[in-house]
Amino acid sequence: GQNIDQPTEMTATEGAIVQINCTYQTSGFNGLFWYQQHAGEAPTFLSYNVLDGLEEKGRFSSFLSRSKGYSYLLLKELQMKDSASYLCAVRNSGYSTLTFGKGTMLLVSP
Amino acid sequence: ETGVTQSPTHLIKTRGQQVTLRCSSQSGHNTVSWYQQALGQGPQFIFQYYREEENGRGNFPPRFSGLQFPNYSSELNVNALELDDSALYLCASSLETSGRSEQYFGPGTRLTVT
Numbered sequence: 001g002q003n004i005d006q007p008t009e010m011t012a013t014e015g016a017i018v019q020i021n022c023t024y025q026t027s028g029f030n031g032l033f034w035y036q037q038h039a040g041e042a043p044t045f046l047s048y049n050v051l052d053g054l055e056e057k058g059r060f061s062s063f064l065s066r067s068k069g070y071s072y073l074l075l076k077e078l079q080m081k082d083s084a085s086y087l088c089a090v091r092n093s094g095y096s097t098l099t100f101g102k103g104t105m106l107l108v109s110p
Numbered sequence: 111e112t113g114v115t116q117s118p119t120h121l122i123k124t125r126g127q128q129v130t131l132r133c134s135s136q137s138g139h140n141t142v143s144w145y146q147q148a149l150g151q152g153p154q155f156i157f158q159y160y161r162e163e164e165n166g167r168g169n170f171p172p173r174f175s176g177l178q179f180p181n182y183s184s185e186l187n188v189n190a191l192e193l194d195d196s197a198l199y200l201c202a203s204s205l206e207t208s209g210r211s212e213q214y215f216g217p218g219t220r221l222t223v224t
Contacts, residue, residue: 042216100154
């Protein structure tokens, strides 16, 4: 089975940097995804890590340590529109289904 | 816009009834996965269809069933609806290769069971 933990809520200020952590325990691992979900909308893909290290994509970066079962999503130069839920998801080995954490609600204030 | 569409957008049903939800996958994708997302929770995997066959199933009872059609669109059927089935139902399409198989989500169907 899979167990994925991430903080429930975080707050940050516009223009700041925020790091959202995710820890996981899995019986199989074939990659870790981060999705953004605005209220009432579908999740949208942000990043993917399958090897250890940092993946950078504009204002968003994601880090993975497979030996520690740990990932983080780093958001820089925060904007009000970044207020959303951020979902960490692990892809099982075997087939490409995703196991999601409960999501971290990020509130960006002026 | 991911190119994945779902219908209907919203639905209200009564306990004990049956419901069918529909999903059209992104052009070129051959795999559809269905997820249930309760309020304040992350999506939970229901099942996946690959080339019209069920390719994996999560911890959901048999009253949750599905189909995938030759054009790779899909249906989710739920029988004997219960109040706890009230949730956002998401479908995600992907192109299954040996690579990363990124999933693209549709806008979801909000089901309310009263």
